[in-house]
Amino acid sequence: xxxxxxxxxxxxxxxxxxxxxxxxxxxxxxxxxxxxxxxxxxxxxxxxxxxxxxxxxxxxxxxxxxxxxxxxxxxxxxxxxxxxxxxxxxxxxxxxxxxxxxxxxxxxxxxxxxxxxxxxxxxxxxxxxxxxxxxxxxxxxxxxxxxxxxxxxxxxxxxxxxxxxxxxxxxxxxxxxxxxxxxxxxxxxxxxxxxxxxxxxxxxxxxxxxxxxxxxxxxxxxxxxxxxxxxxxxxxxxxxxxxxxxxxxxxxxxxxxxxxxxxxxxxxxxxxxxxxxxxxxxxxxxxxxxxxxxxxxxxxxxxxxxxxxxxxxxxxxxxxxxxxxx
Numbered sequence: 001x002x003x004x005x006x007x008x009x010x011x012x013x014x015x016x017x018x019x020x021x022x023x024x025x026x027x028x029x030x031x032x033x034x035x036x037x038x039x040x041x042x043x044x045x046x047x048x049x050x051x052x053x054x055x056x057x058x059x060x061x062x063x064x065x066x067x068x069x070x071x072x073x074x075x076x077x078x079x080x081x082x083x084x085x086x087x088x089x090x091x092x093x094x095x096x097x098x099x100x101x102x103x104x105x106x107x108x109x110x111x112x113x114x115x116x117x118x119x120x121x122x123x124x125x126x127x128x129x130x131x132x133x134x135x136x137x138x139x140x141x142x143x144x145x146x147x148x149x150x151x152x153x154x155x156x157x158x159x160x161x162x163x164x165x166x167x168x169x170x171x172x173x174x175x176x177x178x179x180x181x182x183x184x185x186x187x188x189x190x191x192x193x194x195x196x197x198x199x200x201x202x203x204x205x206x207x208x209x210x211x212x213x214x215x216x217x218x219x220x221x222x223x224x225x226x227x228x229x230x231x232x233x234x235x236x237x238x239x240x241x242x243x244x245x246x247x248x249x250x251x252x253x254x255x256x257x258x259x260x261x262x263x264x265x266x267x268x269x270x271x272x273x274x275x276x277x278x279x280x281x282x283x284x285x286x287x288x289x290x291x292x293x294x295x296x297x298x299x300x301x302x303x304x305x306x307x308x309x310x311x312x313x314x315x316x317x318x319x320x321x322x323x324x325x326x
Contacts, residue, residue, distance in 0.1 A: 007026070007029075007030065011026065011030065052293070053108060053110050054083065054084055054085060054110070055084065055085045055086070055087055055108060055109040055110060056075075056079055056085070056086055056087070056109055056110060056111055056113060056286070056289060057086075057087045057088075057089070057102070057106070057108070057111070057112035057113065057131075058072065058075055058086055058087065058089070058113045058115065059088075059091060059098060059101050059102055059113070059114050059115060059117075060072065060088070060090055060091070060115045060116070061091050061092075061093050061098075061115070061117075061118055062090065062207070063088075063090045064208075065207060065208075065233065066261035066262070066263060067231065067232075067259045067261055067276065067278055068115065068116075070278035070282070071115060071136065071278045071282040071285075072086075072088065072282065073279070073282070074278065074279040074280070074281070074282025074283050075113065075282040075283070075285060077282075077283075078283045078286040078287070079286055082286070082290060084110075084286075084290075087108060089101040089104075089105060091118070093118065093206075093207075094118075095118035095119050095177050098114070098117060098118055098119045098123075099123055099126075099127060102114065102127050102130075102131065102133070103127070103131075105131075106130055106131035109131075110293055111132030111134065111289050111292065111293055112127075112131055112132070112133055113133075113135075113136060113286070113289060114133060114134070114135045114136065114138075115135075115136040115137065115285075116136065116137040116178065117135055117138050118175070118177040118178065121140045121141075124143065125140060125142075125143065128143055132289065132292055132293060134146070134288050136281055136282075136285050139179075144289075144292055146281055146284045146285045146288060146306070147305045148276055148277065148281065148307075149305040149306065149307055149308055150180060150183040150184050150187050150305075151183065151186070151190070151191075152187075152307070153184070153187070153258065153274040153276075153308040154187030154188045154190075154191050155190075155191045156274065156308075156310040157188070157228055157256050157258075157274060157310060158188065158191035158195055159191075159195075160256075160272070160310055160312065161197075161226045161254065161256070161316065162195050164226075164254070164316060164318045164319060165318055165319035165320075166197070166225045166254065166319055167197055167198060167225070167319075168198045168225055168226075169188070169192060169197060169198065169199050169224055169225075169226050169227070169228060170199075170202050170218075170219045170222045170224035170228070171185060171188055171200070171201045171202065171227075171228055172202055172205060172211075172212065172227060172228065172229040172230060172235075173185055173201060173202075173204040173205065173230055174204065174205065174206075174207045174211070174231060174234065175204065175206070175207055176204050178207070178230075180230075181204070184230065184258065188228065200223075200224050202215055202218040202222055203215065203218060205230075205234065207231055207233060207234060208233055208234070208237070209233055209234070209237035209240065210237060211230075211233075211234045211237060212229055212233070212234035212235060212236060212238040212239075212240070212241065213237040213240060213241040214237075215229075215237075215238065216237070216238050216242050216245070219238065219242075219253070220242070220245070220247065220253070225253065225254065225319050226253065226254035226255070226316065227253060227254070227255050227256070228256045228258075229255070229257050229258065230258065231257060231258050231261075232257035232258065232259045232263065232264045232271060233259075233261070234257070235255055235256065235257030235258075235264070235271055235273070235315075236257070236263065236264075236267055236271065238255055239255060239268075239269075239271070239315070242255070249269055249315050250269065250314065250315055251317065254272075254315060254316040255272070255315045255316070256271075256272045256273065256274075256315070257271050257272070257273040257274075258273060258276070259273065259274070259276050259278075260273050260275030260276055260311060261273075264313075265311075265313065267315070269313065269314035269315045270313035270314045271313055271315045272310070272311065272313045272314075272316040273310075273313070274308050274309070274310055275308060275309050275311050277306050277307070280306055281306060284306070
């Protein structure tokens, strides 16, 4: 292969596995020759030379949560582009299983991306001492992380609802172990206090449709004119229960979700939501992991918060006489 390309074996290796170490022209030339010859590097042999497996682990709290497949697809796509394979594990929202899965994966991978971890900061720091670790949707001081601007997302929701005349809002919280849940709740408290609005926190619920269904009656009893759910899936459960009670959306109650999953736009009425850039998050997590693996002494830890934006749809409306109108 090296002879056919007219370069050294080391250059072939770098072009196919560490492409940032060669010029774009050299990389393209080597890959063109490799494709013509049908050449594929031997992952096992390369591992013996480099000490790397060419694999990255990914741990998520729940594969059924619609936000995570978008992140996973982006991670897989970016890994394919950089010649890495992905091993995926699901904790089923069990914080106790998280550490065990990371340690099991660490034996087979070069590093682990921990998505929306439920373990506490101390446990994550301990895991980071056992394998290269990048967290997503959660930041622990000194650890590599990709996060989103939850506080600004909550500000956008409150500004939108305040402009529609809402003064009494209900927060439908998610899992207690979720940092995103705590950050979103804190962001809402700060934003409503700044605007002089009342925030009713009706409880913490499972992050599924069933959680939203369970919360709906409490939202109605709170007297709020608008409800904000921890995620879109819970918001869809809210819509379903409210509809069964004959409560009109948004005429009687406005509903807002968070995440921007595809189903939000297909709901009836279409759900107003904060769009989280799931694909950008996934790609950035892989890039940060590869940076840590190749130049750990030079790579940064936290990359800053990726922006989110409010998508206004039909589930929110203007308050008129204590009720809302589209």
